[in-house]
Amino acid sequence: xxxxxxxxxxxxxxxxxxxxxxxxxxxxxxxxxxxxxxxxxxxxxxxxxxxxxxxxxxxxxxxxxxxxxxxxxxxxxxxxxxxxxxxxxxxxxxxxxxxxxxxx
Amino acid sequence: xxxxxxxxxxxxxxxxxxxxxxxxxxxxxxxxxxxxxxxxxxxxxxxxxxxxxxxxxxxxxxxxxxxxxxxxxxxxxxxxxxxxxxxxxxxxxxxxxxxxxxxxxxxxxxxxxxxxxxxxxxxxxxxxxxxxxxxxxxxxxxxxxxxxxxxxxxxxxxxxxxxxxxxxxxxxxxxxxxxxxxxxxxxxxxxxxxxxxxxxxxxxxxxxxxxxxxxxxxxxxxxxxxxxxxxxxxxxxxxxxxxxxxxxxxxxxxxxxxxxxxxxxxxxxxxxxxxxxxxxxxxxxxxxxxxxxxxxxxxxxxxxxxxxxxxxxxxxxxxxxxxxxxxxxxxxxxxxxxxxxxxxxxxxxxxxxxxxxxxxxxxxxxxxxxxxxxxxxxxxxxxxxxxxxxxxxxxxxxxxxxxxxxxxxxxxxxxxxxxxxxxxxxxxxxxxxxxxxxxxxxxxxxxxxxxxxxxxxx
Numbered sequence: 300x301x302x303x304x305x306x307x308x309x310x311x312x313x314x315x316x317x318x319x320x321x322x323x324x325x326x327x328x329x330x331x332x333x334x335x336x337x338x339x340x341x342x343x344x345x346x347x348x349x350x351x352x353x354x355x356x357x358x359x360x361x362x363x364x365x366x367x368x369x370x371x372x373x374x375x376x377x378x379x380x381x382x383x384x385x386x387x388x389x390x391x392x393x394x395x396x397x398x399x400x401x402x403x
Numbered sequence: 404x405x406x407x408x409x410x411x412x413x414x415x416x417x418x419x420x421x422x423x424x425x426x427x428x429x430x431x432x433x434x435x436x437x438x439x440x441x442x443x444x445x446x447x448x449x450x451x452x453x454x455x456x457x458x459x460x461x462x463x464x465x466x467x468x469x470x471x472x473x474x475x476x477x478x479x480x481x482x483x484x485x486x487x488x489x490x491x492x493x494x495x496x497x498x499x500x501x502x503x504x505x506x507x508x509x510x511x512x513x514x515x516x517x518x519x520x521x522x523x524x525x526x527x528x529x530x531x532x533x534x535x536x537x538x539x540x541x542x543x544x545x546x547x548x549x550x551x552x553x554x555x556x557x558x559x560x561x562x563x564x565x566x567x568x569x570x571x572x573x574x575x576x577x578x579x580x581x582x583x584x585x586x587x588x589x590x591x592x593x594x595x596x597x598x599x600x601x602x603x604x605x606x607x608x609x610x611x612x613x614x615x616x617x618x619x620x621x622x623x624x625x626x627x628x629x630x631x632x633x634x635x636x637x638x639x640x641x642x643x644x645x646x647x648x649x650x651x652x653x654x655x656x657x658x659x660x661x662x663x664x665x666x667x668x669x670x671x672x673x674x675x676x677x678x679x680x681x682x683x684x685x686x687x688x689x690x691x692x693x694x695x696x697x698x699x700x701x702x703x704x705x706x707x708x709x710x711x712x713x714x715x716x717x718x719x720x721x722x723x724x725x726x727x728x729x730x731x732x733x734x735x736x737x738x739x740x741x742x743x744x745x746x747x748x749x750x751x752x753x754x755x756x757x758x759x760x761x762x763x764x765x766x767x768x769x770x771x772x773x774x775x776x777x778x779x780x781x782x783x784x785x786x787x788x789x790x791x792x793x794x795x796x797x798x799x800x801x802x803x804x805x806x807x808x809x810x811x812x813x814x815x816x817x818x819x820x821x822x823x824x825x826x827x828x829x830x831x832x833x834x835x836x837x838x839x840x841x842x843x844x845x846x847x848x849x850x851x852x853x854x855x856x857x858x859x860x861x
Contacts, residue, residue, distance in 0.1 A: 309631035309670060313679035316448075316544060316844060322677025324631075324670065348783030358683050360696050362712075363673045367683045371544075375771070379449045380730050380839040382771040382801035384779050389629070394784035 305396035308334050308365075312392020317353075319373040321392040324365035331364040332403035338366055342398050347373070350391075368395065412650045413598035415591050415615070418477075419443040419490075420622030422450060422467050428622070428644040428663070429473065433480040433488075435660055436646055440594040441481060443490035444587045444620050445470060451584055452727035452840040454494040455527070455559040466500025466581075467492035474579060475507035478516060482578070489569060489580040489590050495559065497522045501581045501859055508861035516861040519572030521582035523854035526724065526847075527560045533847060540726070543844040553843060556728040562847060563723045565689030568854035569593030575858060584725075588616030592690050595649050603718055609691035610715025611653040614698055617686065618657060618675050618710070619645050625657060625675040627665030638664030654711045656703065667706040676700070685716075689723075689849075692716040721846040730841035731768070734813030735801040738820060739775070739829040745796040746788070748825040749774055752798050755824060759816040760802075769803040803839075810836030 304323070307330040312321040323338055325331040340355040353371030360366055374388055375381040385391055416438045418429035422445040432441055445467045458465030470492025481488050493500040501520045508516055526533070534540065540550040561584040570593050572580045582590075592612040595601070601608045618625050622644045627636035636642075643663025649655045659667050676695055680686055683695035697714040736756075740748035753772050760770070773779035775797025777787060800817065804810045814833050821830060 309674060311629060311631070311674040311678050315679055315681060316842065318544075318681065320677070320680055322674065322680075324673055324677070346784045350782040350784075356682070358696075360677070360683055362696050362698060363676065363700060365673065365677065367677050367680065369681055377448070377842050379452075379727075380733070380803075380841045382733065382769055382803060384773065384799055384801075390780040391782075394781040397781075397784060 302400040303396065304334070304337055304398045304400055307400055308396065310392040310395055312388050314374055314378050314388045316377050317372050317374050319370045319388040319391055321368040321395050322365060323368060323395055324363060328364045331361070333400050335359055335366060336403040337398050337401045338368060338395065343368055343370065343395070346394060346398060410598050410600070410651070412648050413440070413595050414438045415594060415619065415647045415649070416441045417619040417622045417644050419445060420620065420624055421445065421447060422469060424622055426473055428642060430477065430480065431660055431663065432644055432646070433477045433484060433486055436486070437484065438486045438646065439598055440487050440489055441477070442590040442594065443470070443492060444590055445490060445492040446494065446584060448725065448842060449840060451495060451561045451725070452559045455727070458495050463499050465496030466494045466503065470500060470581070471503045471507050474504050475511055478508055478513055478579070487573070487578055487580070487594070489594060491582045491585050491590060493520065493522070493581040493583045495525055495583065497581050497583045504579070504581065505859055505861040514861055517576055517578045518859050518861065519575060519577030519580040520857050520859065521564070521568035521572055521580065521585065521854060523568065523852065524561045524564045524584040526562055526852065527557070530557070530560055533851060536851060538847055538851065540845045543846060553728045556730070557726055558729055558840060559727040561725055562852050563689060563725065564854050565589050565718065566593035566596055568856050570597045571856045573597040575856065577858065586688050587620040588613050588688055589690060591616030591619055599649065599651055603690065606691050606715045606717045607713060608653050610693040611649060611655060611713040613686065613688050613691055613693040613715065614695065614710060614713045615647045615649055615655045618672055619647055621675065621678065623665065624678060625671050626659050626667055627671055630671055630674060632670060636665050640664065653713060654709065657708045657710060658706055667708055669700055669702050669708060672700050672708045672710070687719060689718060691718045720849055722849050722852055724845050724847045726843040726845065727840045728843060730839050731803060731805045732807050732810035732836050733801055733803060733839055734810030734836045735799070735834050736813055736817030737797060737799050737831060737834065738817065738824065739795055739797045740825060741827045741829070742792070742794050744791050745793045746774065746777070746791040748827070749796045749798045752820060752824050752828065755820060756800060756816055759819060760812070763812045763816060765802070765812045766809050767802045767804050771801045773799045775799055807836050
């Protein structure tokens with residue numbers, strides 16, 4: 300059975316202006332390489348579609364076996380004027396866990 | 404200027420992660436935390452604009468009202484424990500907030516308490532002077548220079564100050580510190596620098612304080628709140644807020660009170676390290692730049708996590724200035740539909756609402772429809788179900804308008820579906836139009852901004 304990130308990672312998401320940040324943490328160090336292989340600007344862009352209008356950056360954080368996904372122009376404005384119900388993108392992060400876990 | 408006392412460590416607690424947070428964990432920390440400092444973050448990005456509106460109606464207001472009641476109740480246990488209280492609850496009126504607090508303390512018979520007031524962040528009246536000095540107020544993210552476009556709509560303008568003012572207040576003998584807009588982490592960095600005698604020429608030490616401040620600043624955010632493993636967190640309704648001990652060598656431990664709910668473990672701390680940040684290699688604050696790819700985070704006992712190895716760079720020459728301006732209105736509505744064919748009912752209701760908007764001549768700059776239970780939270784990332792056999796589906800509509808009257812049409816159209824909508828439609832209370840604030844982040848040279856510190860006594 301194909302595994303997805305929900306099996307091997309935790310997330311914490313939040314907003315910063317119009318950007319959405321999602322920290323993705325391997326549940327165990329042995330999954331770190333899979334997390335890095337699975338979470339790329341390309342896979343993240345395909346996942347969120349037109350909800351992300353700007354650049355997508357993925358910063359590896361080997362010190363905590365994770366990475367930080369930064370999506371620009373991704374909140375439909377900022378928390379203070381977006382039309383989204385989830386004004387601070389708290390729930391948007393767990394969508395990352397839908398990505399298939401790819402072997403490095 | 405550094406503190407002459409050679410302290411080997413400082414104990415800090417977080418008493419609030421936002422305006423609206425729980426009071427009981429803060430009281431427990433004041434009573435039993437054995438803390439040097441208990442620090443409270445009351446301000447979010449939007450808060451300054453909201454408080455500025457309050458102050459515009461009444462110049463004696465504009466601070467966070469909860470701060471006054473809380474600190475009045477905490478002052479006695481904090482004093483008994485030798486704990487100094489620090490908060491940014493002064494909002495846009497730190498002096499008025501401190502005066503209200505002094506009065507509240509006097510009413511409880513607490514006299515002679517020295518309250519430090521840190522201000523200088525509010526530059527609403529200085530924007531033109533900045534421009535005269537050659538500061539373009541370029542939008543940090545979009546690079547747009549057109550500040551004139553929003554000039555007439557500006558509601559608030561606050562510089563994110565660093566720790567300097569807090570340190571100065573503590574050196575002046577403050578037993579309570581009330582600030583305006585300082586960075587959330589400065590509430591922790593200032594006390595740590597003061598107590599440990601650290602200076603801004605020690606970027607790795609400052610990076611330690613930034614990292615610890617960032618981990619602590621959302622209170623329960625690192626003790627089980629918001630956790631991916633929330634189902635495994637015990638008694639979260641009685642959660643303990645975090646305690647940090649920072650040592651003179653730059654290492655730190657994160658913990659909480661024994662017996663309190665929640666957990667402190669490697670994942671609660673790691674998850675918070677990555678919360679609401681940009682490039683983790685350069686976490687900018689006015690006090691220094693921390694590299695969040697350097698800390699080593701490891702469990703060191705039950706509900707104790709050790710954080711070591713922090714590295715950073717010297718503080719930047721520019722400070723962040725956040726300008727809030729009025730940006731029209733949002734009208735919204737929420738309708739719920741039952742089985743059978745709940746999804747189809749919701750789709751037909753959307754079609755009907757669009758027809759009503761047209762009939763009512765709604766003028767809007769953006770319209771958003773989402774299906775609650777299907778795609779409201781994950782948007783395009785959510786796969787839609789192949790069959791329509793769902794127990795219930797909701798429709799949420801949100802519309803951006805220039806005026807309140809236009810936003811009101813959204814409420815009216817949604818209410819009209821009470822009878823002209825699908826059978827079985829359920830409505831909650833109609834949602835009122837709300838005014839919105841947009842944010843214009845920019846940078847100003849540090850030397851154009853100066854903090855102020857004064858003391859008042861209860």
